[in-house]
Amino acid sequence: MKYLKQSLQILCLLAFASSAFAQTHEVLMKNRGAGGPMVYEPDYLEIQPGDTVKFIRKHKSHNAASIAELSPAGYPGFMGKIDEEIEVTYDNAGFYGIKCTPHYAQGMVMLIKVGDASLPESYRAFKAPGIADKRFQEIYARIDKR
């Protein structure tokens, strides 16, 4: 009985430890920010596998959705509803592009790096619509400077 109690205590400690390490990162969906109109803030995140990104509705009429061309092979993707404060957990290393569906061409995009990964050449070659392409190139330039 004593051993059972100890085992339970250890299990509880382990459960606490793993949840303490997995973080939730908040990203604001905004009509205007430091980077101009229609932005996610921040527009670039480096997180660890198991971490969650929560998209906060700072202003109305935005969503968060994955970009198929800017996702690792085999990633099923997701699409939040308009005004939904969706939470997305990333378990696998890689780079993940995010777009606001109605404001994609207006440049409302961001990039998430999960774990240890290098930016695939196919991402650089991909032409996102409108201002989104310019914003992604700016993000890639920042990554290159690190």
Ligand SMILES: [Cu+2]
């Ligand atoms: Cu938007």
